[in-house]
Structure formats: structure tokens, C-alpha cells
Amino acid sequence: MNETKNWMKIENRNLTTAAGFQAVGLHCGLKKEKKDLALIYSGINTAAAGVFTRNLVQAAPVNLCRVRLENPIRAIVVNSGNANACTGERGQTDAEEMAAAAAEALHIDARQVLVCSTGVIGVPLPINTVKEGIKAAAVGLDRGPQFDTDVAEAILTTDTSIKQSACRCAVPGAEFHLAGIAKGSGMICPNMATMLAFLVTDAKIERTLLQALFNEATDDSFNLITVDGETSTNDTALILANGAAGVEIEKKGELLRTFKEMLNHVCSELALQIVEDGEGLTKLITITVTGAPEKSGARMMARTVLNSPLVKTAFYGEDANWGRIITALGYAGVDFAPGRVDIFIGPYQVAADGCAVSFDEVKMKETLGRRNISVLIDLKSGPVEVTARGTDLSHEYVNINSSYRS
Amino acid sequence: MNETKNWMKIENRNLTTAAGFQAVGLHCGLKKEKKDLALIYSGINTAAAGVFTRNLVQAAPVNLCRVRLENPIRAIVVNSGNANACTGERGQTDAEEMAAAAAEALHIDARQVLVCSTGVIGVPLPINTVKEGIKAAAVGLDRGPQFDTDVAEAILTTDTSIKQSACRCAVPGAEFHLAGIAKGSGMICPNMATMLAFLVTDAKIERTLLQALFNEATDDSFNLITVDGETSTNDTALILANGAAGVEIEKKGELLRTFKEMLNHVCSELALQIVEDGEGLTKLITITVTGAPEKSGARMMARTVLNSPLVKTAFYGEDANWGRIITALGYAGVDFAPGRVDIFIGPYQVAADGCAVSFDEVKMKETLGRRNISVLIDLKSGPVEVTARGTDLSHEYVNINSSYRS
Numbered sequence: 169m170n171e172t173k174n175w176m177k178i179e180n181r182n183l184t185t186a187a188g189f190q191a192v193g194l195h196c197g198l199k200k201e202k203k204d205l206a207l208i209y210s211g212i213n214t215a216a217a218g219v220f221t222r223n224l225v226q227a228a229p230v231n232l233c234r235v236r237l238e239n240p241i242r243a244i245v246v247n248s249g250n251a252n253a254c255t256g257e258r259g260q261t262d263a264e265e266m267a268a269a270a271a272e273a274l275h276i277d278a279r280q281v282l283v284c285s286t287g288v289i290g291v292p293l294p295i296n297t298v299k300e301g302i303k304a305a306a307v308g309l310d311r312g313p314q315f316d317t318d319v320a321e322a323i324l325t326t327d328t329s330i331k332q333s334a335c336r337c338a339v340p341g342a343e344f345h346l347a348g349i350a351k352g353s354g355m356i357c358p359n360m361a362t363m364l365a366f367l368v369t370d371a372k373i374e375r376t377l378l379q380a381l382f383n384e385a386t387d388d389s390f391n392l393i394t395v396d397g398e399t400s401t402n403d404t405a406l407i408l409a410n411g412a413a414g415v416e417i418e419k420k421g422e423l424l425r426t427f428k429e430m431l432n433h434v435c436s437e438l439a440l441q442i443v444e445d446g447e448g449l450t451k452l453i454t455i456t457v458t459g460a461p462e463k464s465g466a467r468m469m470a471r472t473v474l475n476s477p478l479v480k481t482a483f484y485g486e487d488a489n490w491g492r493i494i495t496a497l498g499y500a501g502v503d504f505a506p507g508r509v510d511i512f513i514g515p516y517q518v519a520a521d522g523c524a525v526s527f528d529e530v531k532m533k534e535t536l537g538r539r540n541i542s543v544l545i546d547l548k549s550g551p552v553e554v555t556a557r558g559t560d561l562s563h564e565y566v567n568i569n570s571s572y573r574s
Numbered sequence: 575m576n577e578t579k580n581w582m583k584i585e586n587r588n589l590t591t592a593a594g595f596q597a598v599g600l601h602c603g604l605k606k607e608k609k610d611l612a613l614i615y616s617g618i619n620t621a622a623a624g625v626f627t628r629n630l631v632q633a634a635p636v637n638l639c640r641v642r643l644e645n646p647i648r649a650i651v652v653n654s655g656n657a658n659a660c661t662g663e664r665g666q667t668d669a670e671e672m673a674a675a676a677a678e679a680l681h682i683d684a685r686q687v688l689v690c691s692t693g694v695i696g697v698p699l700p701i702n703t704v705k706e707g708i709k710a711a712a713v714g715l716d717r718g719p720q721f722d723t724d725v726a727e728a729i730l731t732t733d734t735s736i737k738q739s740a741c742r743c744a745v746p747g748a749e750f751h752l753a754g755i756a757k758g759s760g761m762i763c764p765n766m767a768t769m770l771a772f773l774v775t776d777a778k779i780e781r782t783l784l785q786a787l788f789n790e791a792t793d794d795s796f797n798l799i800t801v802d803g804e805t806s807t808n809d810t811a812l813i814l815a816n817g818a819a820g821v822e823i824e825k826k827g828e829l830l831r832t833f834k835e836m837l838n839h840v841c842s843e844l845a846l847q848i849v850e851d852g853e854g855l856t857k858l859i860t861i862t863v864t865g866a867p868e869k870s871g872a873r874m875m876a877r878t879v880l881n882s883p884l885v886k887t888a889f890y891g892e893d894a895n896w897g898r899i900i901t902a903l904g905y906a907g908v909d910f911a912p913g914r915v916d917i918f919i920g921p922y923q924v925a926a927d928g929c930a931v932s933f934d935e936v937k938m939k940e941t942l943g944r945r946n947i948s949v950l951i952d953l954k955s956g957p958v959e960v961t962a963r964g965t966d967l968s969h970e971y972v973n974i975n976s977s978y979r980s
Contacts, residue, residue: 225903253897256928289897290896478975481975482976495695495807498632507662521662523662566969569884
């Protein structure tokens with residue numbers, strides 16, 4: 169624990185760490201054997217905030233969540249194995265039925281239920297299977313807190329590991345918590361592109377403030393990771409705040425700063441876990457763009473470099489190919505002075521003022537042989553710094569994404 | 575020959591088919607053994623037009639060409655094996671020295687010489703080697719027309735084949751020609767990203783008209799192909815018109831229409847040859863976006879689909895994965911109605927109004943097993959149609975681009 173922080177990470181990453189929340193994950197039959205349905209429930213009303221995919225093609229559940237976010241939310245129901253995307257009007261009806269089934273089983277209003285789906289695109293949802301699963305999950309809730317790994321597992325598709333993060337903060341006479349789970353490992357399930365994240369907190373926080381803080385935290389975490397540059401039809405991150413801890417986060421003050429730090433921490437941890445599970449990854453690449461005049465341009469430059477197939481294959485091949493990095497910067501659509509750019513790979517400078525710098529090939533080979541590779545790009549044109557994370561492009565990525573249906 | 579055309583393709587694709595042009599390609603020593611220097615020369619002044627990379631990082635020769643395009647050009651000197659990019663002030667001096675050496679050897683003004691380079695980024699040009707090569711090339715010109723394959727070869731880097739196209743048009747009492755060569759096979763030479771094209775015609779045509787026609791022709795050819803979505807630091811396409819045929823192309827009339835057709839033909843043929851030589855290609859993918867309200871959006875959508883790693887790996891795996899196609903359309907940054915989109919792969923419809931259509935898996939397997947795959951995307955929202963070409967993403971692409979230096 170950092171001594172300047174007045175909050176701490178916790179090992180028990182269960183969503184139910186946050187008071188008043190219950191959660192269940194189980195197998196309902198959308199997948200062959202693995203868990204494929206999760207239900208997250210709050211005994212009291214919550215303020216909800218969410219961020220959604222910017223893809224113009226949006227799955228039915230995304231549309232539903234967007235509209236309902238203003239309501240006092242009580243539950244989120246999530247299925248994996250089917251994205252309920254490109255499913256037309258029937259998709260919309262199915263999403264509503266999922267919410268209605270959860271509402272009935274939990275004795276709440278259907279408008280208080282959010283819905284998420286992830287899996288194959290373009291295949292109608294087997295809605296009866298899902299409804300049976302929801303009933304079983306609601307019964308499961310009565311059995312008390314479940315193992316959170318079940319819930320974290322139930323939202324996965326081709327992920328190879330669960331993603332969780334949690335922290336707590338003690339204040340005089342009380343303690344509040346923030347916990348989250350996520351899924352994503354690139355363009356997932358063979359037909360699919362999805363990142364999902366669910367966070368819960370027992371702090372009390374007004375909805376519009378929660379949304380503003382969540383926007384900022386997701387921009388600096390989930391929106392700074394990339395596996396293959398594909399924006400999905402289902403991307404959704406949701407946060408629920410139920411106030412059960414008896415602590416209120418207000419618009420100003422120390423507690424707001426603490427809550428922001430906790431939120432940034434959990435979002436960043438989950439984002440990092442997603443990249444680390446990136447499809448076919450052999451290298452985790454961290455790009456820092458520094459000396460930038462402003463943030464959105466720096467962000468765009470970092471992401472463009474991380475999405476360049478030539479940069480990605482170069483790192484896969486352990487090649488210090490800075491020419492590909494500066495080329496990608498040049499087509500990022502952001503104005504900058506190429507003749508000022510310095511580039512470092514690991515601790516070694518490879519370019520100064522846009523021109524080559526000779527470096528020790530042996531030491532560089534050692535640096536590039538590691539799993540974690542950091543690149544520093546200094547534009548020497550301003551005070552802003554942005555760090556983004558991505559993966560290399562490996563034979564295994566091609567294997568994973570070309571082997572479906574064949 | 576199409577009967578409605580009054581021009582025809584010709585088998586002799588030599589640049590010197592166009593009267594008054596001479597060309598030489600030879601080995602000067604930038605590469606180990608292969609030809610690496612080309613000189614294209616006109617005995618009389620030409621009007622020149624050019625289009626250049628939109629990458630913010632631009633090689634020294636690109637800057638030189640851009641400024642000199644207004645002059646009455648007499649020669650183009652091209653080297654391969656070194657891009658003269660990210661080489662600072664020395665690079666600019668080297669580019670000027672290349673032009674000066676050519677001017678001296680050809681007894682013309684240095685301002686009448688254009689310069690192109692392609693190859694490794696960030697390494698200073700061995701200028702003396704290049705200057706010796708230029709002298710030898712100028713001597714070679716005196717020996718009369720050379721084999722054009724030498725010239726087409728001398729501009730290549732990792733290309734596996736030369737790219738040429740030519741046509742002629744007979745008019746009462748005269749005949750004029752248009753011939754071109756190109757290079758490119760994705761991000762080329764290990765450190766490099768380059769497409770070069772050189773066209774010559776013996777028709778007479780005023781410079782600003784030539785530039786306007788060339789802009790249009792390159793937009794509909796070179797700007798509609800993609801191998802890996804990378805925009806290079808050196809991309810250059812140049813056309814020279816010397817009027818030696820005694821035929822003038824004016825701003826209106828039948829001859830303008832004919833010249834446009836010839837120009838579109840040669841640019842499209844060269845562009846197709848570049849894609850067909852795409853790095854690691856196992857499938858040539860042709861995407862037609864039809865029913866679009868306007869061209870620039872349709873172009874962007876076609877290119878976004880062709881650059882999607884998931885679409886590319888799906889075709890590599892012979893998977894009719896239309897969900898990935900509609901997902902890429904959704905993040906292309908162009909407004910459209912997902913619920914109206916029809917998608918066909920080969921002759922088979924796979925999506926109607928944005929939802930799945932069942933198709934014959936056996937017949938689809940046969941279609942996807944072929945080298946050439948066509949995809950039709952009908953937005954059903956307007957009269958515009960655009961066709962773009964790209965490649966799949968194969969293990970071989972990863973091999974080629976990860977194996978340098980290692």
C-alpha cells in the first residue's frame with residue numbers, strides 16, 4: 169500500500185465485498201459446459217452509470233442499457249455464448265424478456281434491470297434457455313454470497329482467465345468498497361468483439377457525478393488498451409452504487425479524490441488483465457507518448473502505434489524497428505513535428521530528433537526478449553503524457569482468428 | 575479490346591513505348607546483387623504531375639518532388655534499397671545531390687530532375703554509390719532503349735514481381751501512348767512502407783489538367799488498395815507528359831474521355847499488380863460497397879473492412895464471417911443504417927437488413943477456397959458504388975514482417 173493513499177487494494181475481490189450486493193454465476197446451456205449466465209443484484213436501489221461501444225452497429229442489450237441507465241437499478245443480468253447482436257427486432261424483444269424474467273424472479277420492476285450479452289453475432293438468442301438460467305440464478309442468490317469466481321467466469325468467452333479487482337477505504341466510523349469484474353481478450357468468441365466490465369460500490373454517489381467519474385476513469389483505462397484495433401458491437405462497462413456503506417461521495421473534497429483513485433485503480437487493473445489475456449499475445453507492449461501538447465492527440469498516436477500490424481509483427485520478431493513506429497505516428501492523423509521526436513525502446517534511445525541513434529544490439533536483444541516491452545515517444549512539444557497498452561501480432565493470433573468454422 | 579473503346583492495351587509495356595522517353599535500370603551497389611537504380615529521361619520538356627504520401631513523416635525526396643513539380647521536368651532518378659527517410663538535413667542534401675548528379679550527366683538543369691527513394695528508413699543514403707550509378711545510367715541511355723524489365727526491376731524492394739501496364743490510342747494521322755511501372759507489396763523492405771508509380775505519355779497535356787486527371791485516377795486505383803493499412807513515408811506516383819506524339823489532350827471532348835480511360839486503366843492495372851504481390855497473400859479480396867449516398871464514405875467503409883485483422887484472418891481461414899464485416903463497417907466512422915445492410919460473399923447472400931441469412935455451407939466452402947474472393951455490401955441508401963481491393967492476413971505475413979534482423 170502506497171503511504172499517501174488512504175485506500176487499499178483487497179485480496180477478496182468478490183463483488184459481494186461491497187455491502188448489499190449479491191452475485192451468482194452458473195451454466196444455463198448456451199455453452200456446452202462452461203458457465204454462461206451471471207446475475208448481479210442489489211438489495212436496495214442503486215445509481216447506475218455506463219459507457220458503451222461507439223460502434224454504429226450496436227447489440228440489442230446495449231440499446232436497452234443506454235435507455236434504462238437513469239432508472240434506480242437493482243440488477244444486471246449477463247449471458248455469454250451469444251451476443252444478441254445483428255438480430256433485428258427479435259433481438260430487442262429478447263433483451264427485454266431477459267430483463268423481465270430477472271425482474272419477475274427478483275420481485276422488482278423490469279425497468280430496474282440492465283442486460284448484457286456476449287458471444288456469437290447474428291444468431292438469435294435461445295431465450296428460453298436464458299430464462300431458465302435466470303430463474304436458477306435468482307434461487308441461487310437466496311443461498312447467500314456465492315464464490316465470485318463463478319460470476320467472473322460466467323461472463324467470459326474465449327478469455328483464458330478471469331479478471332477481477334477490488335479495494336476498500338476506511339473513514340471514521342465506516343468503510344466502503346469498490347469491486348469489479350471484466351471480460352475481453354481481443355475479438356472474442358469466433359464471431360465476436362466484446363469487452364464487458366461490471367463494477368459495484370457500497371458508497372453513495374449521485375448518478376450524474378458517478379457517470380462523470382466513470383467516463384474519466386474508463387477513458388484512462390479501457391479506452392487506452394487495444395488488442396487488434398477492433399471496436400465491438402457489445403462493449404459495455406457498468407457501475408452500480410447502492411450507498412449501503414453509509415458513506416457519501418460528494419462533488420468536492422478528500423473523499424472524492426479517494427474515490428477517483430479507487431475507481432482509476434480498479435478500471436486500470438481490469439484493463440491490464442484484459443490486455444494480458446490478449447489473443448495470441450507473446451509481448452505486452454506499453455507505449456508512453458510524452459511531451460505532447462494535448463491529451464486526445466497523444467492518445468490517438470499511442471493507439472495508432474499499438475494497432476500498426478508492422479509495429480506489432482516487429483515486436484513479435486523482437487526487432488527494434490523504430491522506422492515503423494515513426495511511420496505509424498505519421499499517419500495517426502495528429503499534427504506534430506517529426507524532426508523533434510525522440511524514441512526509446514526499454515532504456516535505450518533509438519531515435520533522436522526523428523533520426524537514427526546507434527544502440528547496443530546485444531542489450532537491445534535482451535530487452536526485446538522479455539515479455540513486457542516499453543516504448544517511450546517524446547514529442548518534445550508540450551506537458552502532456554499518455555500511456556497505452558497493447559499486444560504483438562503473433563502466429564497464434566492468426567491461428568485463433570482463422571480457425572473458426574474450418 | 576472492348577469495342578466501345580477507341581484505345582487498346584499493348585503487350586510492349588516498355589516506358590519507351592511513349593515517344594521521346596528513354597529509361598535505364600541497373601545495379602549500383604545499394605543492394606547486394608539486384609538492380610537498385612532507375613533513370614527515366616525525356617529528350618524534351620514534360621509537364622509533370624504527382625501525388626504523394628499523406629503521412630506526416632515524409633522522406634526527403636518527397637519534399638523535393640513536391641516543390642519541383644511545377645518545373646518543365648526532364649528526368650526522374652529512383653533508387654531502391656534505401657528510403658532516405660528520417661535522415662534529417664543530410665537526407666535533404668542527398669536528395670538534391672542525386673538530382674544534381676543526374677542533371678550534370680544529362681546536361682540539363684537540376685531543377686528539371688525529380689527524385690524518389692525506397693528501402694530502409696533511418697539510414698543515411700550512400701550518396702557516392704548512388705552518384706556513380708547515375709553516371710553509368712546516363713551512359714546507358716546513349717545505347718538506345720533498354721529492356722523495360724530492367725527499369726521496372728530496379729525500383730523494387732521486397733516485391734516478388736515487376737509491375738507494368740501500357741496502352742495506345744490512334745487518332746487521325748497520329749498515335750499516342752501511356753505506359754507505367756510501379757512497385758509495392760505492402761510495407762516493404764523490412765523497415766519500409768512504400769508504393770511508387772511512374773507513368774509517361776507522349777501526348778501533350780497542360781500541367782494543371784494533368785494533375786487534376788492524375789488525382790482522380792490515383793484516387794480510384796492506388797487509393798483503393800490496401801495490404802496492411804499502413805501509409806508510408808515515401809509513397810509517390812508521378813506522371814510525365816512530353817507531347818512528342820503531336821497529339822494534345824484538351825479540357826473537353828472525346829480525346830479527354832479517351833485519355834481518362836487510358837489513365838484509369840494503367841493506374842488500375844498497376845494497383846491490381848501491387849495487391850496481387852501483397853505480402854503473404856493467399857486471398858485477393860475485392861470489396862464492393864454499393865447503394866452508398868456518397869463516395870468518400872463508401873471508400874472509407876471498403877478500406878476499413880479490408881484493413882480489419884479479424885476480417886482478414888477470417889478469409890485466410892476461409893470462414894464466411896459476416897459478423898466481422900458488419901462490425902468493421904460500424905467503426906469505419908461513416909454514418910449508415912446497420913438495419914438496411916445486405917452482404918453477399920461471392921454469389922451467396924449472408925446477411926439481409928443487418929441480420930443473418932442461412933446459406934449453403936458446402937457451396938460457400940467452395941467459394942472461399944478460391945484465390946479471388948468478392949464481397950458485396952449493399953447499404954441500400956444511395957446511388958454510389960466503390961470497389962476496393964486487399965489481401966488476407968496469413969501466417970506468411972507475420973513471418974515476413976517479424977523475421978527482419980532476427
